[in-house]
Amino acid sequence: MGKRKNSLSVLLASLFLIFALFLAGCTSDEDASTDEPSTTDDGGSDDGGSDTTSGDEGESSTEGSTLATVEDRGYVVVGGNGQLPGFGYVNSDGENVGFDVDFGKAIAAAIFDDPEAIEVRPLSAQERFTALQTGEIDILIRNTTWTTTRDTELGTHFAPTTFYDGQGIMVTKESGITTLAELEGARIGVETGTTTELNLADQFRKLGITYEQVVFDDSDSLVEAYESGSVDAWTTDKSGLVSRQATLTEPEAHKILSEALSKEPLGPTVRQGDDQWFNIVKWVTFATIEAEELGINSENIEEFMDSEDPVIRRFLGNEGELGAMMGLPNDFAYRVIKHVGNYDEIFARHLGPDTVFNLERGLNENWTNGGLLYSPPFR
């Protein structure tokens, strides 16, 4: 009897000990999975702000040159979103397509002269930064918002913003609501765990508006609740609102308030510690923007090849050593535009008037047309 009692207490004690150890060991993991609980974020603003794991790994894991690794491997590994309409999804032929995917293709075109030399790794919101830090992916293009925390603590570098988004609110036209202030007392649907939820609370507190928040797990059920009238308004990124509006039974019966609740600049991300790779991603992205400004697209690019304009000659690699400075062939911009197209073409292909989204360029217009896209000079 005494023996049994003894062994029982040993068992209990050891279990407690191990449990305690386990808890201690798991704290960081818990953070990783709870900090960013948004699972199926449909907008860019899915970040819960702070992400765990410091940037140390990022630096230590990039001793070699990413470009050399990529060239050895023969293709670029792009971390992407597999479930965001317009930005990254799989079409019926099983190909990865979308606005974000095309910027990955641009990198591949610049390095290999082959836009298909990419492999898209679909990533969840939680695992994306780990995948980048550990070198599982070369570049992260997954509707990721540029924030201070991510740029510093997480050890990532943000290439130029490819899509300026912002949080908006959709209401029915029937309600007659035109400003945020008129939403007093309204039931507003929001996806749980995203920053949209936090932004909504912030903005409405600032304006002193009381409202009733109704949270949903995913955007599909949120839209259905809105259509059935159980919420008065719903909020997510404006691009998301626009794309969803097209699929409502009566798209004309709804409108998106012009006021924005937040800023969501989305762009490609690389890990810190490899400036050459960062430069490549930066300037390939700029190349698509610069080409639009110069009026060069994939159709007419051959006509520009014998242009006398020194700006165009430098841009297309007929003059100067711009590509060689970052380890690329000098005609990298030519390759990008030839294979993938300029920014306007990429935008039109996935989000423009010919798609169900019919998104306006808005902030994403070239600076020459009053937008925010501005490429530094290629020289």
Added chain:
Amino acid sequence: MSSSLKPEESVKQTLEPPKSTLGINGWLKKNLFNSFFNSILTVVSVLVIYFILKGSITWVFTTAQWAVVTENYRLFMVGQYTIDQLWRVWTCLGFVSLLFGLSAGIWKGTIRNLSIVLMLLYLVHTIVPFVSSTGKMWLAINIAIILAGYFIGPRLPKSKAITLVGWFISFPLIIFLLNGFGVFSPVKTNIWGGLLLTLLISVVAILGSFPIGILLALGRTSKLPIIKYFCITYIEIIRGIPLITVFFMAQIMIPLFLPEGFEINNVIRVMIGATLFTAAYMAENVRGGLQSLQRGQFEAAKAIGLNPVHSMAFIIMPQALRAVIPAIVGQSISMFKDTTLVAIVGLIDLLGIAQTVKANPEFLGRHMEVYVFIALVYWVIAYSMSYSSRRLEKSLGVGER
């Protein structure tokens, strides 16, 4: 009652069967309208059933647009597996069909019914318009293989041994074929997807957890303290954390711990996680079986001079496992369905591909169709599993002795 009747009356009654059981009306009256409240209940239930059925049938046949399923059918089945390498998947399927056919011919019974179901599934797919003609050719070949296996199986010499060996090597062979491993052009695991990935993960988890579970169960009943407490600790820790945490560990934490340049493929990581998780539950199921055995069985095994290994293998385990078949199959079914959690950690299994497909701008808003379809797929497979387990229990006489 009949004993109280006089002989001639009972003859009369057998000549004239009671009216109440005659025809549909009689049956209705007896079962559905035999009292006032039952009649009300019947009417209400019929109305409820009518509205539910009417709603679902209208939705299925008029509102729903099934193009989202038919046009992405290949994605649902194999994900983004390279199209010109699809013959490898078909070959794997052909091999499995052959094994089903052979087993059906040799053992009849449950496996034959399952083969019939499999054949019916193939047949349905050859008829529906959206499967490509190459696909239909492969399906026809598969049907032929099952039939051939069924008729040749019993006539082959040593057919049982061949078939068993076939089942044993089937899994490594399938993995080899799918991956290529240098012999064929490699198809990386990250583009394995859809139902294919779901099945692979669950088969690995279910088969892999079985031996580990038995070892853990034996370890937990061991008298050696280190082994015993190790097993207890393992089982209790794993059972104390949710599966999704295990997957997050596998996807997010393990890469951080691994040394520089050393990478374990994310599909493998998830497979390991799922196996280790299921093993803990399997261990407890097996332990339940061990405890259900009477002391006498152990003693009898000792008495006839069997060493511990032999008595485990021939006396204890067969009885212990037989007793817990329902629990083990239940665990397997739940593991099969739990594989959907990998969709959250970025793998594109059947649920993952469903989420990807509904993000296609062409099919925006068609999520109901997608979910209904994959629910049907899960149900067919899970029900087949539970059906075979019921048949297995019957043939082994579980609960009858």
